[in-house]
Amino acid sequence: xxxxxxxxxxxxxxxxxxxxxxxxxxxxxxxxxxxxxxxxxxxxxxxxxxxxxxxxxxxxxxxxxxxxxxxxxxxxxxxxxxxxxxxxxxxxxxxxxxxxxxxxxxxxxxxxxxxxxxxxxxxxxxxxxxxxxxxxxxxxxxxxxxxxxxxxxxxxxxxxxxxxxxxxxxxxxxxxxxxxxxxxxxxxxxxxxxxxxxxxxxxxxxxxxxxxxxxxxxxxxxxxxxxxxxxxxxxxxxxxxxxxxxxxxxxxxxxxxxxxxxxxxxxxxxxxxxxx
Numbered sequence: 001x002x003x004x005x006x007x008x009x010x011x012x013x014x015x016x017x018x019x020x021x022x023x024x025x026x027x028x029x030x031x032x033x034x035x036x037x038x039x040x041x042x043x044x045x046x047x048x049x050x051x052x053x054x055x056x057x058x059x060x061x062x063x064x065x066x067x068x069x070x071x072x073x074x075x076x077x078x079x080x081x082x083x084x085x086x087x088x089x090x091x092x093x094x095x096x097x098x099x100x101x102x103x104x105x106x107x108x109x110x111x112x113x114x115x116x117x118x119x120x121x122x123x124x125x126x127x128x129x130x131x132x133x134x135x136x137x138x139x140x141x142x143x144x145x146x147x148x149x150x151x152x153x154x155x156x157x158x159x160x161x162x163x164x165x166x167x168x169x170x171x172x173x174x175x176x177x178x179x180x181x182x183x184x185x186x187x188x189x190x191x192x193x194x195x196x197x198x199x200x201x202x203x204x205x206x207x208x209x210x211x212x213x214x215x216x217x218x219x220x221x222x223x224x225x226x227x228x229x230x231x232x233x234x235x236x237x238x239x240x241x242x243x244x245x246x247x248x249x250x251x252x253x254x255x256x257x258x259x260x261x262x263x264x265x266x267x268x269x270x271x272x273x274x275x276x
Contacts, residue, residue: 100260100261103151104117104150104151104261104263105117106151107149107150107151107263108263111149111226111263111265112226113226113265113266113267114265114266114267115149115263115264115265115266116136116140116141116142116263116264116266117261117262117263118134118135118136118140118148118166118261118262118263118264119134119135119260119261120132120133120134120259120260120261120262121133121134121135121165127195128174128195129169129173129174129175129195130169130170130172130173130174130176130193130195130256131156131159131167131168131169131170131173132156132167132168132170132259133165133166133167133168134148134165134166134167134168134262134264135164135165136164136165136166136264137161137162137163137164137165137166138161138162138163139163139164141266142158142161142166142264142266143158143161144158144159144160144161145157145158145224146158146264146265146266147224147225147226147264147265148168148262148263148264148265149225149229149262149263149265150254150259150261150262150263152230152253152254152255153229153230153231153232153252153253153254154171154178154218154225154229154230154231154252154253154254155168155170155171155254155256155259155262156168156169156170156171156173156176157169157171157176157224158264166264168262170193170256171191171193171199171231171252171254172193172194172195172196172197172198172199172252172256173193173195174192174193174194174195175193176191176192176193177190177191177192177222178190178191178218178222178224178225178231179191179218179219179220179221179222179225180201180216180217180218180219180231181216181217181218181219182201182204182208182209182210182214182215182216182234183214183215183216183217184209184211184214184215185208185209185210185214187204187205187208187209187210188203188204188208188219189201189202189203189204189248190202190203191216191231191232191250197251197252197256197257198235198249198250198251198252199231199232199249199250199251199252200247200248200249200250201216201234201248201249201250202245202248203245204245204246204248205244205245205246206239206243206244206245206246208246210234210237210246210248211234211237212234212235212236212237213233213234214233214234215230215232215233215234216230216231216232216233216234216250217229217230217231218231226265230253231250231252231253232250232251232252232253233250233251233253234248234249234250235249235250235251236248236249237249
């Protein structure tokens with residue numbers, strides 16, 4: 001069996017040979033002679049076959065080069081599309097970050113003491129502890145015990161400080177605590193974490209009026225958090241007959257899964273005066 005390439009070469013040679021014979025015959029005798037007509041009739045099918053084969057090869061080559069060019073162009077377009085998409089994503093991230101920082105800056109103006117913005121750069125993977133790492137430390141004026149807040153409400157307290165970074169214990173950590181008030185009735189208790197995305201208000205007396213939907217705010221009596229910062233919303237109230245206290249469950253105002261920046265308050269807030 002001959003290869004396609006060999007067949008095409010032979011067809012080309014045959015076409016050239018036939019054309020030469022035809023040229024020689026038609027030169028010596030009129031084309032209308034019997035021999036000339038016979039030669040034309042004999043050669044025509046081969047000539048047509050060879051011409052078709054050559055045209056097919058030409059079309060195939062043109063199609064091949066066209067497809068290669070299109071594939072190369074598609075690859076370039078896909079690369080440009082990927083780069084454009086990445087730029088759009090980065091631009092969207094910058095816009096969202098700017099929006100969060102504007103909200104944080106606006107909230108900062110309402111605080112009773114100076115504060116510094118910090119970015120969360122790490123989270124404790126443990127299920128038992130709820131702490132995060134922020135990108136500010138002692139060189140920025142931070143020290144242990146300082147409170148952290150966001151535009152949504154209370155976040156937590158600094159528990160460890162290095163030169164450039166600090167560890168922040170979130171208010172949902174089981175070791176945290178914040179003196180708090182039910183805003184509507186001024187019922188008082190201590191907000192404690194559960195190491196889940198919820199807290200509870202401890203030491204609320206049975207006689208205290210607390211209802212689902214009530215807002216819980218910082219009282220300022222613990223000397224850590226300024227008075228009046230939102231901590232969360234009461235989502236459940238229960239009373240066990242053998243106890244003097246109610247079980248009050250709170251959903252924090254801050255969505256800790258989406259928290260990215262905080263404000264660390266650099267000065268201890270004044271403790272509210274107690275009336276004797």
